[in-house]
Amino acid sequence: MAKCILKQSLQALDFLHDNGIAHGDLHPENILFALNEIDSKSKGRSDKTKTLDAKQDKWAPCYLCIPQSLATFTSSWPRFQGQVFRHGGAYFLMSPPARPVTPLGLRAPELILCGTVSKTLYIWAWGCVVSELVTGEPLFCVPGDGFEDDEHLPGLIEQLSPLPDESFQKRESSSLYFTPDGRRFNSLLDGVAGGEEPLVLEQETVDERSKVKSLLRRVLQYD
Numbered sequence: 011m012a013k014c015i016l017k018q019s020l021q022a023l024d025f026l027h028d029n030g031i032a033h034g035d036l037h038p039e040n041i042l043f044a045l046n047e048i049d050s051k052s053k054g055r056s057d058k059t060k061t062l063d064a065k066q067d068k069w070a071p072c073y074l075c076i077p078q079s080l081a082t083f084t085s086s087w088p089r090f091q092g093q094v095f096r097h098g099g100a101y102f103l104m105s106p107p108a109r110p111v112t113p114l115g116l117r118a119p120e121l122i123l124c125g126t127v128s129k130t131l132y133i134w135a136w137g138c139v140v141s142e143l144v145t146g147e148p149l150f151c152v153p154g155d156g157f158e159d160d161e162h163l164p165g166l167i168e169q170l171s172p173l174p175d176e177s178f179q180k181r182e183s184s185s186l187y188f189t190p191d192g193r194r195f196n197s198l199l200d201g202v203a204g205g206e207e208p209l210v211l212e213q214e215t216v217d218e219r220s221k222v223k224s225l226l227r228r229v230l231q232y233d
Contacts, residue, residue: 022094035099044091045083114152137229
């Protein structure tokens, strides 16, 4: 199923690219599954809804349904159909925005280090989606706490590979966490205060199959 979702999402991105458009906000929540005959199979459907004042409301739903899993309405491989939606963050490749709406954990290194919005940001995001769909866990967990970049860059280095020297030097705060040769010596955000000892946390690695690892390393490459 994951392979089918990834293949169809990549085909959607390729179609947009051929038309000079980048999605700009690709993540698992923006991939929809097609449902089959949900109107005829849904359970617990109410009668037609009415407003208390008996007036017509064009925005009100026609009927209500009790919460239920939609998995039974989804076709399995090979008839499965998925769609990439929510194109509010899309942009033309020739006129990218100053700041895209890419989720924090799916940002490419050039966006973190330089604020550069390149034509390949969504390919990096797709590579992160590959890992999440296969393993069930985000490749990079980056909370929005004001230290997003300082938390994201160490994850790139530990999960993938060291940044190129010229890229590493563009991040001024890198010296708070890494030695000049790229070795991690501190995990305390915002550096080590006077009189304190550096904190180094053991990092868990993502356990993927060898083929998935190979694909990720081809997709997630530093520019």
